[in-house]
Amino acid sequence: MPFEPWTVLSEEQHYENRWVRVRAQRVRLPNGVEYDYTLVDRPAQGVAVMLFDNEERLLLEQEYRHAVQQVVWQVPGGLINESEPPLVSAKRELLEESGYEADEWLEIGSFYDNPGLGNASSLLFLARLPRRVSESAWDEAEAVELHWVTLSWLREAVQRGEIVDRVVLSGLGMLWARGEI
Amino acid sequence: MPFEPWTVLSEEQHYENRWVRVRAQRVRLPNGVEYDYTLVDRPAQGVAVMLFDNEERLLLEQEYRHAVQQVVWQVPGGLINESEPPLVSAKRELLEESGYEADEWLEIGSFYDNPGLGNASSLLFLARLPRRVSESAWDEAEAVELHWVTLSWLREAVQRGEIVDRVVLSGLGMLWARGEI
Numbered sequence: 001m002p003f004e005p006w007t008v009l010s011e012e013q014h015y016e017n018r019w020v021r022v023r024a025q026r027v028r029l030p031n032g033v034e035y036d037y038t039l040v041d042r043p044a045q046g047v048a049v050m051l052f053d054n055e056e057r058l059l060l061e062q063e064y065r066h067a068v069q070q071v072v073w074q075v076p077g078g079l080i081n082e083s084e085p086p087l088v089s090a091k092r093e094l095l096e097e098s099g100y101e102a103d104e105w106l107e108i109g110s111f112y113d114n115p116g117l118g119n120a121s122s123l124l125f126l127a128r129l130p131r132r133v134s135e136s137a138w139d140e141a142e143a144v145e146l147h148w149v150t151l152s153w154l155r156e157a158v159q160r161g162e163i164v165d166r167v168v169l170s171g172l173g174m175l176w177a178r179g180e181i
Numbered sequence: 182m183p184f185e186p187w188t189v190l191s192e193e194q195h196y197e198n199r200w201v202r203v204r205a206q207r208v209r210l211p212n213g214v215e216y217d218y219t220l221v222d223r224p225a226q227g228v229a230v231m232l233f234d235n236e237e238r239l240l241l242e243q244e245y246r247h248a249v250q251q252v253v254w255q256v257p258g259g260l261i262n263e264s265e266p267p268l269v270s271a272k273r274e275l276l277e278e279s280g281y282e283a284d285e286w287l288e289i290g291s292f293y294d295n296p297g298l299g300n301a302s303s304l305l306f307l308a309r310l311p312r313r314v315s316e317s318a319w320d321e322a323e324a325v326e327l328h329w330v331t332l333s334w335l336r337e338a339v340q341r342g343e344i345v346d347r348v349v350l351s352g353l354g355m356l357w358a359r360g361e362i
Binding site: 069074158 | 182184186187195196198200201203205208211218219220221222243245246247248249250251252253255290291292293294295296297298299300301302324326335336337339340342344345346347349350351352353354355357358359360362
C-alpha cells in the first residue's frame with residue numbers, strides 16, 4: 001500500500017530515561033488534518049528465544065512482574081546491547097537466564113509491542129538442541145522459575161488465559177506459520 | 182508460583198494524557214534490594230477482533246502507523262470505553278472500522294503489550310458469520326485498507342516478516358491453541 005509519511009509540525013519531549021522516551025507531537029496528515037500524537041519509544045530493541053528440547057518441550061520462565069503485579073509466563077530474552085548482533089544478544093540472554101546454550105538457531109520474525117504508540121520491538125529466535133552449561137544467573141529473590149512445558153500443556157494454558165505475554169503468544173503464532181508446531 | 186508484591190517506596194508522575202501515564206517508582210523487592218522502576222500505563226484497555234468469513238479468510242486492515250513510519254497489517258480493534266462491556270466495544274470497533282457485524286463471537290484471551298513496563302492489554306475475540314451492514318467509517322485519507330486473507334497467505338506473510346503487530350501474531354497463537362487454525 002503506498003503511503004505518505006505524516007509531517008511533524010512540533011515536538012515536545014516529556015520524559016527520557018534508559019528505558020523509555022516520551023514525546024508529544026503535533027502532526028499533519030496527508031489530508032491536511034492536524035492531530036496530537038503521543039510517542040513512547042524504547043532506545044533498545046528486544047530479543048527473545050523459543051527454546052525447545054529434544055522432547056518438543058518449550059522453555060518458559062515464571063517471573064513476578066511489578067508493572068502488572070502478577071506472575072507472568074515468559075520466554076528468555078532481554079534488550080539488544082548497542083552494536084551487538086541480535087543473535088549474540090539472544091544467546092547471551094538465554095545463557096544468563098537459563099544456563100542453556102543451543103546448537104540450532106533460526107530467526108523467526110519480529111513484532112512491535114504497539115505500532116500505534118512507539119517503536120518498541122522484539123526479534124524472536126527459535127532454538128533447538130539445548131545444552132546445560134551453567135546455573136542460571138537469577139538471584140533467587142528475583143523469583144524466576146524455569147519450566148519445560150509440553151505443547152499440549154501450552155495449548156491448555158493459553159485456553160485457560162494463563163499465557164498473557166505478547167512475546168510467548170506471538171512466538172506461537174510465528175511457529176504456527178512455519179509449521180513448527 | 183507464590184509471590185510477594187514489591188513495595189513502592191516513592192513515586193513521581195512524569196507525564197499523563199488520555200493515552201498514557203508515565204511514572205517513575207523507587208521500589209523494594211522482597212529480598213530487600215531497592216530499584217528504580219519505570220511504569221508506562223494506559224488508562225483504557227484494548228479489544229481486537231479476529232473475524233473469519235465463511236471461506237476461512239481473516240479480515241485484516243492495512244494502516245499507516247506514524248509511530249513506526251510504516252504500513253502495518255492489523256485486525257479491527259480499539260479501546261474499551263469506560264464501563265462498556267468489552268464485547269460491546271469489540272462489536273462497535275468492528276462495525277466502525279469495517280462495516281461488518283458478525284453472528285458468532287467467542288472471547289479467546291487477553292495479553293499485555295509488555296508486562297515488564299505497564300498495564301496496557303488487549304482482549305481478543307474470535308468472530309464468525311460476518312454480515313456487511315454499512316460502509317466502514319474510515320476517512321479515505323486515513324489510508325486504511327481492508328483485505329480478506331487466506332490462512333495460507335497469512336502463514337507466508339508471517340514467514341516473510343510482513344506481520345509485525347503483536348495483536349495479529351498473538352491472536353494466531355491463541356487460535357492455534359484452540360485448534361481453530
